[in-house]
Every structure is written in C-alpha cells, then in structure tokens.
Amino acid sequence: MTNWKNLDTLDSYKALKACKGSVDLTTVMAGESGADRAKNYSVPMAEKLTYNFAAKEVDDTVLEKLAALAKEAELVDKFQELYNGAVINTGENRLVLHQMTRGQLGEPVKADGVDKRTFYVEQQNRIAEFANKVHNGEITNAAGEKFTTVVQIGIGGSDLGPRAMYLALENWAKKNGTFKMDAKFISNVDPDDAAAVLASTDVAHAIFVLVSKSGTTLETLTNESFVKDALAKAGLDASKHMIAVTSETSPLAKSDDYLAAFFMDDYIGGRYSSTSAVGGAVLSLAFGPDVFARFLNGAAAEDETAKNTDIRKNPAMLDALIGVYERNVLGYPATTVLPYSQALSRFPAHLQQLDMESNGKSVNRFGEPVDYPTGPVLFGEPGTNGQHSFYQLLHQGTDIVPLQFIAFKNSQIGTDVEIQGSTSQKKLCANVAAQIVAFACGKKDENSNKNFKGGRPSSIIIGEQLDPETLGALLAHFENKVMFQGFLWNINSFDQEGVQLGKVLAKKVLAHETDGALKVFSDLLNI
C-alpha cells in the first residue's frame, strides 16, 4: 500500500523548491549549450514519438530532485495500485480502469462479478460486429438502404474526446482508404447546434449514437428528443436509427428505444472514455473497427511507458513532474497546448476537460483543503494560427505561460506545394522550431516595445505522422500526465463535484423556483 501525502509535506518537494531560478533559459538555450540540450533532453515515447524538454527550466540537478520527488510520492506504485484495481476515485468510491480498455497492465481485476478486461474487450467485439454489419449492409434503414452518416449525441467526455479523435483521423482515413462514414456531433443544448447538424444531415441514412454514461445529462436527453422529433417528422422510426452507449446501471441501458446498446462502466470517467465504447462506437463506424483497434494499441504502448520508475524513460511522469515544478515552485498559473497539426484542432478542447475537470480541486483525497496550487488553467489552438492570435501575450505579456508543442514531420494527406523554396509542411515545422527558441532565448532590443525577455519554457512532442497509433499514444500520454499530477497534488483526479451546483440552479430556474439575483437574471433572460 502506498502513502497518500500532501505535496508540501514531502522532503523532496522542499528540496526542489530550493532550485527556483537556478536555470536561465536565455543562457542555457543559447549556442552550444542549447544544441546539447536539444539533443539530450529528450525521452522516447511509444509509436516513434519523442518528448523533448530541452526548453524547460530544468537541468541535471533539477531532474535529480524531480526523480527524488517521483520516488517519494510513489508515483509509479500508485499507478500500479490503480491498474490493479484499487479504489483510487475515493470521492465516488470507484476503481479507475480506463487504461484497461486498451490492455492489461497488471493483474486481472474483478468487479461487479466479472473480469473487467474481458468486459471491455466484449464491448469492443460487439461494436466491431455491429459496425461491420452497418458497413456491409446487413444492418440498414427501414428501406433496406445503407447508413451513410453517424451522428453522436453527447456532451463533455461523451463528446470532446471522440470528436477530437474523429477530426484527428478523418483525413488520414480518407487518404488510407479506411473511411467508412461521415461523423457529426451534437452536444450543446443550444437548439442551433442540433438544428444546424440535422439540417445538413440526410436523416433517413443517418445512425445516431446517444452517448451518456449516466443516462441523465439534461443536454443529451434534450438533444435525443430533438433528434427523435426530426426523425418522426421525416416519417422514420427512431428506434431503427439510434444506438446507445451508456453504463449498464443507467436508465438508458434497458430501454427498447435503441437498435443496440453498448456499455462502459462507472470505472471510466467521461473525460477518460475515448478508448471505451464512448469513442469506440463512433470511431468504429466512421473508420472501421481495425482503425479503432490500432488507436487502442497506440494508447496501450504508451501506457506501458508510464510503468517505468526512471523519469528519463517515463515521458508522462516527467511531463507531470515538470508541470508541477512550474506550477508550485515557479508559480506559473496557466499552460497552453499548441499542436502544429490542423487535424488536432479540437485536441486542446479535449485536454481542457481532461486536465481542468480532473485537477481543478482545492481539497485533497481526504477532503482536507490543500495549501498549494493544483491544476493550472489550460487552453490551446493549433499553430501556426495561434501565432497570429494570442502568442503576443505569450511572448511579451506579464505572465509566463509554459507551452506544450506537438508537431509531426509529415502531413496526413500528403498534398503540398513548394513556394519560395519550401513546402507548407516545412514552413509549419520551421515555425514550431522558431517558436521554441524565440520563447526560450528572447531577443534584446533597445526599443523596449520590440524587446523579448525570453525565459518562457516549452516542451515539444515530435512524431513522424499523425496516424491511429500515434493518436492513441498522444491521448494516453496526456491522460497519464494528468493522473501523475493528481497523485503529486494528493487530489482525486477522477470525480467532478464542481460541475453540480450550476446544474442544480439551472433546474431551479426552469422550475421557476428562484429568488434574489437568480430571479433577476431569469427575468433578464426571459426564461
């Protein structure tokens, strides 16, 4: 059994604090020293990805202290407890098993009377069989015609991850001949969301995937009714056009309203559910089950790296430790993820939920207030677009915001042009290389308006090409990073009580049970 202790009670953390200010990026990232760091401060990830931390404010001494912190905080042992079935989600008294949707990292875990790995694989097989039947025309609409579009209805983790993964692989699948069906997504309770998606969808040839782990989310149930209404208006039987993905204990599980139902369970948090049936249904329908299986393999391979006790061989743990150093010792309040890949356009939105819903906590695992900052604000956009938007603040603003770049050597589609001696792909990669050095080293100018102080830390994950395996590995990397940071902060990264209050008050507003400011705002909004 491991010890769960607050970060500020650990001796190795106290030692780490003494390192504050010891690494000046403007110096160490210049000249030969910068070249050496760029070569050596790099850790292999799975699927030929590498995590390069040359431009972080660390040196061998800081790394030694981070290694000591990893050891004292028993990070790898805690991960081991997690995948071997301990009740890590103390707030909800649940196991945490999302890694098991992609592999068996440790011992078999039995819960609810079944072996959980067997359960997840069974669901994958059921989804694969269903998707194959849709693709080969064994499952059709009432007129015997093939379905051509899949529309996912869900919100939060039942939308963001699957949507980001779909967008990440859409062009790759088209290029590689595995694209089967268009996928669309309805998430917001804003009626314009469902209305616009439905208006651009041939509903007679659409299969709708209702995704809600709890089966009680207001937005999702409302959008389900919206879609059912549209199907009825088109003279179609909704139960022949809808499947459900939910937990076996949810009210949706036993309903006859669906063509089929596929299951995840309470041991997979919504924001960790992309590799469960939640992502499995839409991705298998859109790209085929083999592509989904390749995505899972990439995630499984990355999970294996997270078992390593050596911080130079465990990229997620190293990334997590550096992030905690930046947050708690260096005092940086935010972080940004900047994929130089258009296909990853919604990946930062997924990471916002993953990171902030997991680690936006003020009490530890035992419900006691913590005296130190926990999860940072996370935001992001693809580069180079971000460069022409908010990078101004990142380069010259008064706050230092650590950056996390992601880039691939090759594009997905492969269509490119050479203009002024370089292809677009080379221009993309040139920009990310330039940004790392510009942020770290800055540039002196007598005109203070044009002066760049530098000293702005970044890391970069570099890959060959974004494909199903690299995407899986990338997803698992960030999930595991968030998990290790939660362990360091001694918080429960797997519940989300902070989302409840707003839901309760919204219900009161709709029931007209308001007074005070709530009543005034209700009136102002004409509710």
Ligand SMILES: O=P(O)(O)OC[C@H]1O[C@](O)(CO)[C@@H](O)[C@@H]1O
């Ligand atoms: O899948 P469900 O149960 O509809 O939940 C959707 C989302 O709502 C939340 O519970 C937050 O309100 C997220 O954690 C979750 O991903």
